[in-house]
Amino acid sequence: MTTPRSGPDAVPPPGCPAHAGPGEGAAGPASPAALRTAESLYGPEFAADPAAVYARLRTYGSIAPVEIAPGVHASLVTGYRTALEVLRSPERFSKDPRRWRGLADGTVPADSPVVPMMMYRPNALWTDGDEHARLRGAITDSLSRVDPNALRGYVEHSADTLIDRFGPEGRADLLGEYGAILPLLVFNQLFGCPPETGDKLVEGMSGIFDADADSEKANAVLAEGVAELVALKRERPGADVTSWLMAHPARLTDEEMMHQLVVLMGAGTEPQQNLICNGLRLLLSDDRFGGDLAGGSMPVEDALDEVLWTDPPMANYAIHYPLHDLELDGTLLREGDPVLVSLAAANTDPALAGDRRGGNRAHLAWSAGAHTCPAKSPARLIAAVAVEKLLDRLPDTELAVGVSRLEWRQGPFHRALAALPVRFPPITVPVTTDEPSGASTWNTNPAPSSSTSPAQTSTEREPAYGNGGRQRWWSSLARWWRGR
Structure with missing residues (x-):
């Protein structure tokens, strides 16, 4: 039995920008984030001390380039305000992984370890609009x-x-x-x-x-x-x-x-x-x-409040795909390239005032x-x-x-x-x-x-x-x- 695909078998419809290869089509040239050195989020260093990795990523601003599996690149949102902007902007960002250009054009192999956690399924997590509401x-x-x-x-x-x-x-x-x-x-x-x-x-x-x-x-x-x-x-x-x-x-x-x-x-x-x-x-x-x-x-x-702020069970997820090329906080995000929200990094954003977390439920551990x-x-x-x-x-x-x-x-x-x-x-x-x-x-x-x-x-x-x-x-x- 092969990896299950649903709907149009995770392949975008004809004319979708996800069909365009790297550097061509509506996506245009590579984004600035893609041209910078990507931090790895899957190795032992990250597992041992993610806070140190987030600190380095913040030097890029509120969005930074990351590698989530060998050869699989994404942009990671580390700023709290920017995370809310992504999570609350369905008119600019889609949850539908059929827009993922790298998977559609074969740049990301189907057997990559992150694909099962990111691939399209007809569920409430990966749908938008009326279908998501239903x-x-x-x-x-x-x-x-x-x-x-x-x-x-x-x-x-x-x-x-x-x-x-x-x-x-x-x-x-x-x-x-x-x-x-x-x-x-x-x-x-x-x-x-x-x-x-x-x-x-x-x-x-x-x-x-x-x-x-x-x-x-x-x-x-x-x-x-x-x-x-x-x-x-x-x-x-x-x-x-x-x-x-x-x-x-x-x-x-x-x-x-x-x-x-x-x-x-x-x-x-x-x-x-x-x-x-x-x-x-x-x-x-x-x-x-x-x-x-x-x-x-x-x-x-x-x-539990402290954990949800500093060590949330899902540290980096809430994957979105820009509906078109757009600039966010000085970073060009390309249509069809995955944007992950670091719930952990956003929660510990130095820009957030105060360190009293007991009873404070404004964290993003449950997304937004x-x-x-x-x-x-x-x-x-x-x-x-x-x-x-x-x-x-x-x-x-x-x-x-x-x-x-x-x-x-x-x-x-x-x-x-x-x-x-x-x-x-x-x-x-x-x-x-x-x-x-x-x-x-x-x-x-x-x-x-x-x-x-x-x-x-x-x-x-x-x-x-x-x-x-x-x-x-x-x-x-x-x-x-x-x-x-």
Whole structure:
């Protein structure tokens, strides 16, 4: 199975400027940014110290040339004001990757590791105008049916289940044994995904985010998994987000269903684990928060605010394509060349006044404009509950290595730890075979948005399917919960 393409197979229509080769057509001559030395965003130096790279990039101004994979060039927006201008200007910038000239003319190879994260799919992330509004409306209306109280309860139960597993050991990798698994359990519950299908979804999504993985294979595995989930829910709808998307008046096709699920899973798993683990790292290593912890207070919300400002889970993304050649802050941006927004660099722009971030939600971690994250409230709730529960159950947790020895995964888009080893006094856990409840208690009668008809999105309530985890954890945890 090859990398899936949708619509016009990711090839622009005839006459589109993306067909023009380098230096020809409407794009004109190379932009000044393209002629300057590009900083690499995918190597070990960037992973170890992105702030130093951003500082060098700022010497170019608010937009700088970068290389996001071998031979793949882009412009990176590092200024906060300029980032907002890009994010809020659909009349000048498109989200549609079919405009990406380098991919269309073969300059960027189809098997480049960044292509699966940038290629066109008919989802709310990569569309504009009325089509974007239709797809986004289906997502926001379906997510609005999730009861926050039920979601909190499920996160708490899942967190307790995971902590019970490693708590008696007195040590754990909070990334591999907690932060990476918990969002997948929640995703499984929200979307009614059985463990065997979850295996494929997690393998595919993990491979897309991993710079060292076979991106084409990962994309194929992911496509197979979401196709299975869509087919299952067409036959057996339930009280879950997948079924509500299907029942929405937007009347999503199976292909559209698959691609909305991909974008939702991508946003709800890898970035979510990074937010959880980056928050725990900060709380366990920064005296501003550690002192409060020692005094019996857990400033989890302040820590999450700090992470969202300085180490957002998706550090560089929000990819746009100029609709025509234009000059922005003294830099010529060529039609069809990718422009990435550095959410991390924009948030730490020296031009921003003050350094008090606790309670300040003006960061760009959730993006801004028409494409701002539609799930930021549940995402923050999941992270906050996960961190609070861990520190409540294991209050004497400390890093097992110095904070400077923690390693970060390589890649241009995310800010992700490779591991988060900790130690703590072992806890005693009573033997139990309880499983997380399978009964869905999501809100089936929300206040819908203007695009939703309540009668058309209502589904019969039935038990959700089993749980799982990253790669084979979906199946292994399901067996473990059942005492097998």
